[in-house]
Amino acid sequence: MTVSAPAGYTYDDHALPASPVSAAELEQLKASVLFTDDDAAALAMAGDVLADQITDVLDTWYGFVGSHPHLVAYFADRDGEPIKSYLDAVYHRFGRWILDTCRRPYDERWLAYQEEIALRHTPAKKNKTDGVDSVPVVPLRYLIAFIYPITATMRPFLAKKGHSEADVERMHAAWFKSVTLQVALWSRPYAEREW
């Protein structure tokens, strides 16, 4: 990728702390969502399918969030007004997240950035990256709930480049597994010892 990194995107930052989640815990979690090397290969294919559709995918998701006041509230200031600069900054990182989900190896660095994403939903780090004064936390229930729309809305985009039904299904299943896996990782700071 030759485009510059979005503001606040610290995936490749050498100062990124290691995740408290161990490689062994990640392997058990991958087994629990049946994630295999075949899924990694299907996601690599999905990355090529999605690369020039990122804006369309994001617009679909932002349309969904924007049409629900109880969701857009997590991007709002203390008066309930959506903070445009915050929405924009997250938009660009969210786009990069799609490609990272498809193209990055699920290694220690990936795990470290998963923890960073997790914390950015909680009082520990929400708002700080973007220097905004929004509500302090995205409730855990919405991270989990989003597994459905983030998975279901992806299928038409995966089907748009003429792949066989079987390949679209493979890519979609791998996407579903990965989103579920990542939300499980993002739930860690909410539950701590019972994670």
Add this chain to the structure above:
Amino acid sequence: MTVSAPAGYTYDDHALPASPVSAAELEQLKASVLFTDDDAAALAMAGDVLADQITDVLDTWYGFVGSHPHLVAYFADRDGEPIKSYLDAVYHRFGRWILDTCRRPYDERWLAYQEEIALRHTPAKKNKTDGVDSVPVVPLRYLIAFIYPITATMRPFLAKKGHSEADVERMHAAWFKSVTLQVALWSRPYAEREW
């Protein structure tokens, strides 16, 4: 249903405490997984499709859990030996849960029993219903991870009664939404204030 209730199944118990989750929070959560009356109708259809396949579905899920030592551990005693009576009791309640997911109205009583199910995964109530001495908690990450296998494995069973591809897809999407919604509800005691 004329069969007797499984041991520990307290859905219809008049002493069941109300859920701390409000009806308004449930509505917002339903909106977040795009759950509508159409989905309730599709689940009613799924209930008829699944009613005589419950044992086959459960055997699939138990086969999955049983083949992963890190999962069967949550049914094991302090020496790591699976507790057969515990596995059996959960098996029967799990079967009832499939039908409840399809057939019960998602009302205050449903919400109250969701909270009961939630607590039975945590130190507050795990093991107590069945009088066993197993590990004290099912980690939150596995509740979330299970959204994938519990959803993906359901499709062939939904397709087994000759329904059109479109109806199978409707039933499967409604099932996916409901499982996601329920796991979001079950996460409440793990996160408490940040739920």
